[in-house]
Amino acid sequence: MRKFIISFIFLGCFVFSLSADELYVVKRGDTLWDICEKYYQDPFLWPKLWQINPQITNPHWIYPGDVLCLKETPEALIEATKKIKGQKKKEISFDWRYLEAVGYLLPYKEKSMGEIIKAVGEDKVILGQGDKVFIRFKENVKPKLGTIWTIFRISPVIKHPVTGKNIGYIHEILGTVKLTHIYQHMVKAQIVRSYDVIYVGDYLKPYEAFKPFSISNEKPKNIKAYIVASRAKITEIGWPEVVYIDAGEEQGLKPGQILDIFREKKNFPPLPLGQVLIIHVTPKTATAIILKSKYPFHSGDLVTALK
Template sequence: MNKSLIIILGSMLLFFSLISYAEEPPASPQPLDKEMDYIVKKGDTLWDISKRFYSDPFLWPRLWQQNQYITNPHYISPGDRIRLYPYKVLIEVEEGKPPKVEEAKPLRPPQLEEVPPPLPPPPEIIRLVIYPEVNSAGFITDKMEGIGMIVAAKVDKLELVAEDEIYINFQKGFSINKGDTFTIFRVGEPIKHPITEKVIGRKVLILGTAVITKTTEGKAQTALITRSYGSMVRGDELTPYFAPREELAVNTMEKSLYGWIVASQLDKLELVEGDVVYIDRGEDDHIRPGHIFHVLRRGAVVPDPGSKNKKEKVKLPDELIARLVVIKTQQKTSTAVIVQTRLSVQVGDEVTTVSE
């Protein structure tokens, strides 16, 4: 009987030990030890931000206190700027100790003191050679047809890159000579307008260039891929070579014109200087290469804390966040490169021409 009792007691001790181990919380990341700005992303809450940067979601009221421009702590929008202070500062506030920063600084709205500096005046000449993405910028169009197609490669492999020898079948009646250069492209998926959700065309991806090395009458022509911006495959098409511009003179428009960024070349969430974007204004709107656009971030509409009407709203100021310059135009769209930024740019941001 004593032996049975010992076995039971041992099993109970093992059981509670396992429970204690299972309930032990994972080690928390190191709390923030520096002062910084944070741009709110979709789905963020003050609770989540406090948990991420301070390992304690219950510090969110202190985070709100340090950002008093936030009128409703349960309503923050993507693009809002929140000032984050070191963990020790929040703890000192919690314990009633004076923070080690200027007293007025945490209480000022970020848009008054903490925003990035304004953009400098735009340059008169844009040197495109400093932006490598321009070489493969591509464009959005309703229709794009090639004059030839890659049908095979000398070395049998799925993906083709620079220095690979390929075979091209051209349309009948098209004259081909040794040394001719062509641009290799691929037509991508339809692009929907981020505001209207209507299809505005397809993105044409520029993949590389090829040079004819040997001509054969009535048969596939031999070529060498001389430059690749991405891997190519059989079925990719060719069009006569168009050399990228090295520089552009910046021009303004005679009248104001608004539009939107409808897509980006690399499908990035946050776009910065040097990234290529596509806008919904083109040749039909008299847009030409060199025209400069402002990128605007429209101010959010928030509850008015000074109004007796709880439903009363107030609109925050619009912000100039970047500039872009058109490098290529189609009938209804244009390709542009971001040349100056003070905040990251997103698809769906509004653009406006710079008028004289």
């Protein structure tokens, strides 16, 4: 096996007649949410910022060095972006911390050790990075001051796209909190990182840092599995989206393996769609990120390993 830093390819932004104060260069750890909060004083404007920067293919995946336009995009930029294919590409090393947000699929609901019960000082229901919150832990949990906890949410039951059977629940990783004050019946904490919108009522569990892995040339034997859902809950799935697969450690899957995706159609040979990289496994399921997609993936597409 060889050590590997995940790298993704993205296409640069063409900027015409924009002054320095109308541009922003993404720094490590930035999100569209954070940038909107800083420049517009409203983090919920992030969909608008994404809209005026069509070179950003996925709003959850921006990279240090990306150039964002902070004001309405000129027509010239829109036209240039349409013609961007074939221009010089830039390679960015991926930040492993973002993989903490991919989540996982389990056949059961993971037990919560606590939940967010209220924002500090105001009646906010929707929360984000920097917000202070009150947490109520389960009676058998003894939280320690200064510790980091993961915020998560559990999806409704996922039905298998091929068999129609209940397959489990997606556990969405939303962010992290740091415990700042411990009181008799509750704990005060600050959200130190948010990967998605956080709500009052979201759950907590102990924080576990994502463990980098090595790319493996090893292929699981006789693997035949299916994409059952995507993190973004969309039907047309492409690079660099996260997907969940109905096979895991018991079927020989390991982080670092690259698998092939096909679409099966009766009386036709399987259509090759692209490849995924396994980044997290449980005994019966796996989480993967799309490395390349010739065509959009769908739930129900076949996951296998070509020799």
